[in-house]
Amino acid sequence: MTAAAPSDTAPSTGAVATGPRDPHDRVGRRLRSLDLLRGVTVAGMITVNATAGVQSLDKPVFATLLHAEWTGFTVADTVFPAFLTMVGVSIAISSRGDAAGAAATRRVLARAARMILIGLLLGHMFFLADFHKYGVRLPGVLQRIGIVFAICALLYPRTDTRVRTIVAVALLLGYWLLCLLPVPGGQATDLWVPGHNFVSWVDRIVLGEWRYVKGPFGYDPEGLLGTLPAVAQALLGTLAGDFLRRGLPVVRTSKALLIAGLAGAAAGLAWGMLFPIAKNLWTSSFVLLSTGLTVAMLGLFHWWFDRDDRPARKGDLFGSFGRNAIAAYVLHEVASIILTGDAIQLPFKVLAPLVGTQVAALAPVALFVTIVWYPIAYMDRRGWYLRV
Numbered sequence: 001m002t003a004a005a006p007s008d009t010a011p012s013t014g015a016v017a018t019g020p021r022d023p024h025d026r027v028g029r030r031l032r033s034l035d036l037l038r039g040v041t042v043a044g045m046i047t048v049n050a051t052a053g054v055q056s057l058d059k060p061v062f063a064t065l066l067h068a069e070w071t072g073f074t075v076a077d078t079v080f081p082a083f084l085t086m087v088g089v090s091i092a093i094s095s096r097g098d099a100a101g102a103a104a105t106r107r108v109l110a111r112a113a114r115m116i117l118i119g120l121l122l123g124h125m126f127f128l129a130d131f132h133k134y135g136v137r138l139p140g141v142l143q144r145i146g147i148v149f150a151i152c153a154l155l156y157p158r159t160d161t162r163v164r165t166i167v168a169v170a171l172l173l174g175y176w177l178l179c180l181l182p183v184p185g186g187q188a189t190d191l192w193v194p195g196h197n198f199v200s201w202v203d204r205i206v207l208g209e210w211r212y213v214k215g216p217f218g219y220d221p222e223g224l225l226g227t228l229p230a231v232a233q234a235l236l237g238t239l240a241g242d243f244l245r246r247g248l249p250v251v252r253t254s255k256a257l258l259i260a261g262l263a264g265a266a267a268g269l270a271w272g273m274l275f276p277i278a279k280n281l282w283t284s285s286f287v288l289l290s291t292g293l294t295v296a297m298l299g300l301f302h303w304w305f306d307r308d309d310r311p312a313r314k315g316d317l318f319g320s321f322g323r324n325a326i327a328a329y330v331l332h333e334v335a336s337i338i339l340t341g342d343a344i345q346l347p348f349k350v351l352a353p354l355v356g357t358q359v360a361a362l363a364p365v366a367l368f369v370t371i372v373w374y375p376i377a378y379m380d381r382r383g384w385y386l387r388v
Helices: 032-055 075-093 102-123 125-129 141-158 161-180 198-207 227-245 250-271 284-305 317-323 325-340 342-355 362-382
Strands: none
Touching: 032 075, 032 284, 032 317, 032 325, 032 362, 075 141, 075 227, 075 284, 102 125, 102 141, 102 325, 141 161, 141 227, 161 198, 161 227, 161 284, 227 250, 227 284, 250 284, 317 325, 317 362, 325 342, 325 362, 342 362
């Protein structure tokens, strides 16, 4: 950790590196809108994971704060894909003139490797404490972010908008075909049934027991072939970043992002009638829907927060999370064990008779978000940012 300015690449920041400094051109400065949208997403991530932790204690929670079991789309399902979309946006708006050079390539690969390593360490905290009780899982959230970041950060300075659009479309269509391939061994392919598809079969063959869902129809939600549409998602984010780099008036840019985002979401919903919207399979329809919603929100945030040059307020809820997203991610993973403690569950016991169990279950979740936010806000006020 350093006391320097936050890193200029995703997923942890929204820094911008080069360009003129006129009121409409956001190249050359941080985008408050991107920091705040990332912060909202981080807060959502902590809320979703804490809600799952509360549910594991047999407490009823609001279903929309939990991931869809297979097909479908909930509020919880917006979080991870939003990070990947913002990876692409950040890569585009922070790209420097030397981004294709050997030194920049080494930095990208080193940063991706560190993200993957952190993801592996966080995912195996309990395994390292007890080899016999807990198992190994190779894929994970930070692992996928690290791989996607490396591919897109290396591709971006070597391609133009047209090429990246073609690659993204090809990946989404190609992944659809992969999902429809016959499963070896005669198993029927049914994309609406968990694990009954070629992509899940590849996870079972290659990852073995080192996957999230075990059993004869097991799979991993961050599996191998699912990385392909995840890369497409970040590439779509670079297209939004390209538009932000053009230096157009904020209102015009915001309107274009909002329209494009809503169109993408509508296309995802339409495609979902043929190719189900399923986060665990990271389907192409899921990519379009979630990317569209993220870009639309970015358009609204850009219109509201980037119209002037007011400095960011240090120590606020969403800004602190957005400027120090990696630190917040690590802290919430390490601190998650306190969700099973009696102290943090006490508000639930007090409120349940008064407001009902589902509403009361939000109390320990909100308390956990606050516990994670406080040190992150302190770091933000002191100018301490975890650079990966």
